[in-house]
């Protein structure tokens with residue numbers, strides 16, 4: 416049922432000039448935006464998606480760098496909402512490469528005929544709440560405008576790329592690419608001197624691939640990370656059949672685990688078993704695919720320092736075994752954080768890259784970059800010449816895409832200013848003062864620590880039911896109360912307090928030294944786990960959307 420105050424789509428709205436009007440505007444056509452559009456259509460709502468890129472897929476549309484692939488098992492990542500889709504689509508590899516995932520996103524868009532309600536090449540530059548009309552007005556980069564009762568952001572947790580804060584970026588005369596804005600055309604490395612700046616999850620994938628064909632590769636490393644083996648393999652026909660026959664069990668397992676991955680933590684504490692048993696368990700996990708080593712480990716390795724020390728020591732041993740030059744191995748071993756307290760890159764031969772004669776490592780802790788020059792990179796110790804520089808410097812995570820839109824709520828309040836000292840939200844789905852704006856995979860949501868599509872489906876289903884409820888009851892406005900927001904924000908910080916990672920600077924704690932104003936540690940995600948988060952969201956809904964003011 417549709418609320419009486421919902422507006423029907425039309426090309427021109429009274430008093431708003433040329434603004435197009437919809438019941439709901441969704442920003443972003445990644446998995447979140449695509450699924451939200453599908454569910455709103457089922458609800459009979461008119462919705463329009465505005466997407467900056469010229470295709471669907473979000474992350475998988477933009478991140479075309481060499482080596483880009485899943486860390487999630489492919490068969491746990493795809494949408495679960497359509498049995499037909501699950502049976503039709505066959506993943507070729509346990510951890511699909513980016514082209515396969517982009518193909519999947521396009522397949523979903525075609526199957527559910529999504530493109531007719533998506534405007535591509537449409538970057539939303541502003542979004543302002545008009546209190547009198549109880550509507551949002553968005554402004555696109557090219558001046559076009561559109562209005563709607565509800566605004567749903569699906570702009571991605573890792574979608575605002577950042578370049579390093581180094582002078583001279585514009586001076587370089589060779590080829591330069593950011594991994595998150597990789598060209599659609601084939602980029603060749605043969606015969607070239609290539610530099611990669613950054614050794615996070617993306618850098619590790621890129622470096623491993625580029626080293627295979629570049630004439631010479633120089634890796635500029637500021638912070639080494641603890642990388643664990645991905646152990647990818649093709650999916651054979653028998654396994655394919657088994658996967659397709661067991662989707663309900665697969666998704667049930669994901670649903671019950673902390674981060675909706677197939678891996679669940681071992682119920683034992685690391686120090687309660689003998690050193691031999693512990694070592695054998697680590698060895699077994701090290702040989703398992705995906706995030707088993709991170710997520711399937713002893714339950715206390717990410718919260719107890721002594722437990723964490725045991726796993727970090729095991730990993731140090733592995734790096735020393737795999738890298739032939741002992742001095743180089745030491746440079747690749749993290750010293751400022753324990754295993755798992757920053758995002759763990761999964762690798763397929765990363766450490767062995769450093770045994771190749773065409774690869775060198777520059778440790779930026781010893782010799783920092785001073786500037787990019789017309790022909791390369793100058794550190795405090797040397798001037799290096801390159802044909803290509805690849806910036807694997809990641810994203811202004813979680814709130815970056817919000818900051819890049821001028822979002823104004825009631826009384827013109829700017830979201831960026833409200834969140835200047837860290838996000839404030841209720842359930843990670845709304846922020847007080849921004850009525851009718853709902854934030855999928857936003858800050859303080861369980862989604863950030865999640866096998867994300869599992870959490871996207873939860874977020875979208877919850878938002879869709881909220882809109883249905885409002886329609887049925889004749890409500891046209893929903894806003895989180897200040898009290899509910901305070902309590903949730905407090906709970907988010909409390910939920911993270913016991914984690915070792917809260918003591919470490921990383922994008923998970925809101926620190927990005929390449930972005931002005933991102934130097935202070937805060938907490939960006941809900942760390943109580945997806946099951947608890949889902950329970951809380953369901954409870955709020957069951958109590959008539961407790962903590963939200965509906966009118």
Ligand SMILES: Cc1cc2nc3c(=O)[nH]c(=O)nc-3n(C[C@H](O)[C@H](O)[C@H](O)COP(=O)(O)OP(=O)(O)OC[C@H]3O[C@@H](n4cnc5c(N)ncnc54)[C@H](O)[C@@H]3O)c2cc1C
Pocket residue numbers: 442443444445446447448465466467468472473474475476478483484485486487492537538539540569570571572573574617816819820855856865866867868871
């Ligand atoms: C390299 C890489 C690998 C990853 N691997 C995994 C993995 O293995 N498992 C996992 O669970 N997660 C992974 N992730 C996280 C990934 O982002 C999510 O899995 C998921 O794709 C998020 O979907 P989304 O739709 O919420 O956001 P996105 O896919 O980021 O889509 C957001 C969309 O919004 C658009 N947008 C943003 N701002 C605007 C604006 N102002 N106007 C218009 N459009 C806008 C963007 O162009 C983008 O298309 C990975 C991320 C990266 C970067």
